[in-house]
Amino acid sequence: MNLYQDIHTAQVQGKSLLAILIDPDKFVTEYAFAKAYLEKIPSQATHFLVGGSSNASQHIEAVVHILKELSTLPVMLFPGDYTQITPEADGILFLSLLSGRNPEYLIGQQVKGASSIQKSNLEVIPTGYILIDGGKKTAVQRVSNTAPMPQNDIPAIVSTALAGQYLGKKCIYLEAGSGAQKPVSLAIIKAVREAITIPLLVGGGIRSEQVMQDVYDAGATMVVIGTAFEEDTWNAL
Ligand code: 1GP
Numbered sequence: 001m002n003l004y005q006d007i008h009t010a011q012v013q014g015k016s017l018l019a020i021l022i023d024p025d026k027f028v029t030e031y032a033f034a035k036a037y038l039e040k041i042p043s044q045a046t047h048f049l050v051g052g053s054s055n056a057s058q059h060i061e062a063v064v065h066i067l068k069e070l071s072t073l074p075v076m077l078f079p080g081d082y083t084q085i086t087p088e089a090d091g092i093l094f095l096s097l098l099s100g101r102n103p104e105y106l107i108g109q110q111v112k113g114a115s116s117i118q119k120s121n122l123e124v125i126p127t128g129y130i131l132i133d134g135g136k137k138t139a140v141q142r143v144s145n146t147a148p149m150p151q152n153d154i155p156a157i158v159s160t161a162l163a164g165q166y167l168g169k170k171c172i173y174l175e176a177g178s179g180a181q182k183p184v185s186l187a188i189i190k191a192v193r194e195a196i197t198i199p200l201l202v203g204g205g206i207r208s209e210q211v212m213q214d215v216y217d218a219g220a221t222m223v224v225i226g227t228a229f230e231e232d233t234w235n236a237l
Helices: 003-013 031-039 060-070 103-118 139-144 154-166 186-195 209-218
Strands: 017-022 047-050 075-077 091-097 123-131 171-175 200-203 222-225
Touching: 003 123, 017 200, 031 060, 047 060, 060 075, 091 103, 091 171, 123 139, 123 154, 154 171, 154 186, 171 186, 186 200, 186 209, 209 222
Parallel strands: 017 047, 017 222, 047 075, 075 091, 091 123, 123 171, 171 200, 200 222
Antiparallel strands: none
16 A cells, blocks of 8 residues: 555546544444444545544554544545554555644644654555634634635635645645634635645545535545544535
8 A cells, every 4th residue: 555656647637535533532432333334434535644633643553443444545644642542553644734734733742743654554654634714714724723725815824735745745735624614715725726736635524525525626536524424414505
């Protein structure tokens, strides 16, 4: 398995990837629950992301374990902090919160997690993480104590994404926040897509097939969806 290679190939070939975000705090590691959860996920899903902004979860390892047992999709960690790193997964989005100026989420957590990553077989995918205003205060904003970037400041968002690429990040993730009222705008996605050459991930507030397709058409290689499946509101609007 080469996770990054697959993401990059999807970008080059214009294929669309769909990552289902599992928040361990909202996932019960019982066979019946997990099986029912997996049954409602669209067949075009290609990856699982596992992680959350709250560090209260003690059972990430069990979540990854049951996903691996019930599905063949690759599992990537999407850690809210370094305690969420577990060697059971296939890879990790090694995030740096580039939209904020809190050193703890730019480099502090990464230093704390580095040695446990070294001891694992996790594939590390360096990812520039950009929090964009999704219309309500989200967990990322609260936990990281950083402000999201306003949606209308497209030049600043583009510059941040470009800086991430020049720093050597292998992906850029545009994040409106879990449960966002409004997803990242198509204009932002298009502008970032035109500026960078690395794969673009987009998530936060995407709740329907139509919006997902628009986000792909604007230039996302991978769309990340969590809340709509947690709350059974996919395509409900
Ligand atoms: C959050 O981008 C992800 O980190 C997914 O957001 O839960 O709103 O789908 P939703």
